[in-house]
Every structure is written in structure tokens, then in C-alpha cells.
Amino acid sequence: MKKDGRATYSAKSFDHLRGLTGISDAQITEHLDLYAGYVKQVNSLVQELSEMRADRKEAGKDFSLAEGTRRLAFEYDGMVLHELYFSNLKAGGEARPTDRQALGRALAETFGSVEQWLENFQTIAGMRGIGWVILFEDPVTERLTNHWVSLHQDGIPARCTPLLVMDVWEHAFMRDYKATERTKYVEAFFKNVDWSVVDQRLREASTVKPAA
Numbered sequence: 001m002k003k004d005g006r007a008t009y010s011a012k013s014f015d016h017l018r019g020l021t022g023i024s025d026a027q028i029t030e031h032l033d034l035y036a037g038y039v040k041q042v043n044s045l046v047q048e049l050s051e052m053r054a055d056r057k058e059a060g061k062d063f064s065l066a067e068g069t070r071r072l073a074f075e076y077d078g079m080v081l082h083e084l085y086f087s088n089l090k091a092g093g094e095a096r097p098t099d100r101q102a103l104g105r106a107l108a109e110t111f112g113s114v115e116q117w118l119e120n121f122q123t124i125a126g127m128r129g130i131g132w133v134i135l136f137e138d139p140v141t142e143r144l145t146n147h148w149v150s151l152h153q154d155g156i157p158a159r160c161t162p163l164l165v166m167d168v169w170e171h172a173f174m175r176d177y178k179a180t181e182r183t184k185y186v187e188a189f190f191k192n193v194d195w196s197v198v199d200q201r202l203r204e205a206s207t208v209k210p211a212a
Contacts, residue, residue, distance in 0.1 A: 009039050009043055009079065010039065011032075011035065011036040011039045012083055012086075014028075014032060014086040014087075016091070017086060017089060017090070017091070019091040020089065020090075020091050020188075020191075020192045021092075021093075021188060021191040021192055022176070022184070022185075022187070022189075022192070023089075023173070023176060023185075023188050023192060024176050027172075027173065027175040030175055031082075031086075031172060034171055035079070035082040035086070038075050038078040038079040038082060041071075042072065042076050042079050045068055045071055045072040045075060046072065048068055049065065049068050049069065049072065052064065052065045052068065053065070073152075074151060074152055074153050077152035077153045077156070081132060081134075081149075081152055081165055082167070084165040085132075087194075087197055088164055088165060088193060088194055088197050088198055089189075089193065090192060090193075090194040091192065092192075093190075093191060093192040093194055093195070094193070095190065095191070096114050096115075096118065096190075097114060097198070097199065099114075101195065101196075101199040102199055102202055102203055102206070103195065103198055103199040103202050106137075106142070106144055106202060107144060110143050110145075111144070117135075117146070118190075120146055121133060121146050121164075121166075122186055124147075124148050125166060125168055125186045126182065126183060126186065127148065129148075129150065130150070130168065130169045130170060131149050131151070131155075131168060132148070132149040132165060132166065132167055132168060132169075133146065133147070133148060133166045134146070134147050134149055134156075134162050134163075134164065134165050134166070135147075135163045135164040135165075135198075136157055136162055137163055137202055137205050137206075138157075138159070138160050139159060139160070139205060140159075145157075145160070161201065161202075162201070163198050163201045163202050163205070164193070166189055168182065168185075168186075172185070173185035173188075176188075
């Protein structure tokens with residue numbers, strides 16, 4: 001979509017998320033509303049920053065411009081991570097990737113087995129605090145690594161490709177579960193993973209290599 005000649009972002013539709021196991025439609029609706037807020041904030045900040053640069057010519061001591069830029073990183077990464085999160089879920093998901101998938105083979109190669117990877121991922125997801133747990137592929141070594149990301153823009157390894165994205169902010173589960181029941185949400189999450197999407201992300205990443 002374009003506004004005043006500039007491209008803007010639109011909230012994506014995730015109608016396929018109805019009927020998940022252990023994650024209610026009401027929870028998803030509330031979560032999608034929050035995601036739409038990120039999209040709105042990104043468009044607003046892009047507009048505001050453009051106007052600031054035009055009006056003030058990016059003065060070196062313009063702290064409002066600096067703060068707006070910081071906020072844009074938070075809102076933009078929040079928008080994208082939510083899109084990745086919703087996209088790697090579906091009703092009737094499988095419990096784990098299969099050895100027939102490139103993802104399953106890559107996880108076994110890096111972690112010893114899919115089960116050992118899953119244990120590591122779930123252990124990270126159970127840590128105190130709010131944030132994201134993300135499985136990344138390093139395009140240089142092709143190794144897979146699990147990462148904890150607190151704020152959306154803090155802790156993401158540069159150049160690596162996100163494959164499986166799990167939201168563990170409390171807004172992702174507290175309509176369905178108590179704050180102390182995150183483990184139940186993590187279990188529900190893994191009943192709804194669309195491994196074909198995660199596998200496709202890995203295969204696409206493998207075709208794009210960084211420049212030397």
C-alpha cells in the first residue's frame with residue numbers, strides 16, 4: 001500500500017489460526033489486535049521521522065529524532081517477529097519435524113537429535129523474563145542455534161535467518177493460562193507448529209549465501 005507516494009505496511013491476515021490446540025481463538029484475536037498495533041506504529045513512525053528529517057535537516061542534537069529511530073526498531077521488529085510467529089503455526093500441527101525434512105536432519109546434525117534440540121529450546125522458553133525464543137540458521141556455517149531475544153530489537157544475531165519463532169511475552173498466553181503456567185503454553189505451541197513452513201524457511205535460507 002502507498003500513502004503520499006510512499007509504501008506503507010498492512011496487517012497480514014492469519015485466518016488459518018482458528019482452532020489451534022491449547023491456544024484459544026480469543027487468545028489469537030487479542031494477539032492479532034496487538035500485532036496490528038505494531039503495524040500502525042511502524043507506519044506512523046516512518047511518517048514522523050520523514051517529516052523530522054525534512055523539517056530539521058537531521059540536526060546532530062535532535063534527541064526526538066534519535067528516540068523516534070530507536071522506537072522504530074522496536075516496533076518494526078515487533079511487527080516482523082509476530083508475522084513469523086503466526087506464520088509458523090497451524091491447526092493440527094505435528095509434534096516434531098521428521099527426518100525426511102531438511103530441518104529435521106539439520107537439527108539432528110547440530111544438536112545430536114531432534115529431541116535434544118527440543119529440550120534445549122523448551123528450556124530456554126521456560127526462563128524467567130519476557131521475550132522470544134528463536135531458532136536461527138547461520139548462513140556461513142549452516143549451523144542451527146537457539147536464542148533468547150528480550151526486546152524485539154535486542155539480541156537478534158545479525159545475518160542469521162529466523163526459522164522457528166515463539167512468542168513468550170505474557171500477552172501471547174495469559175488469556176488462556178496463568179502467568180505461572182507458561183510451561184502449558186509452550187506445550188500447546190508445539191502441538192500447533194507448521195513444520196513445513198519452518199523447513200521451507202531453512203531451504204530458502206540455504207539458497208542464499210552471504211557475500212565473502
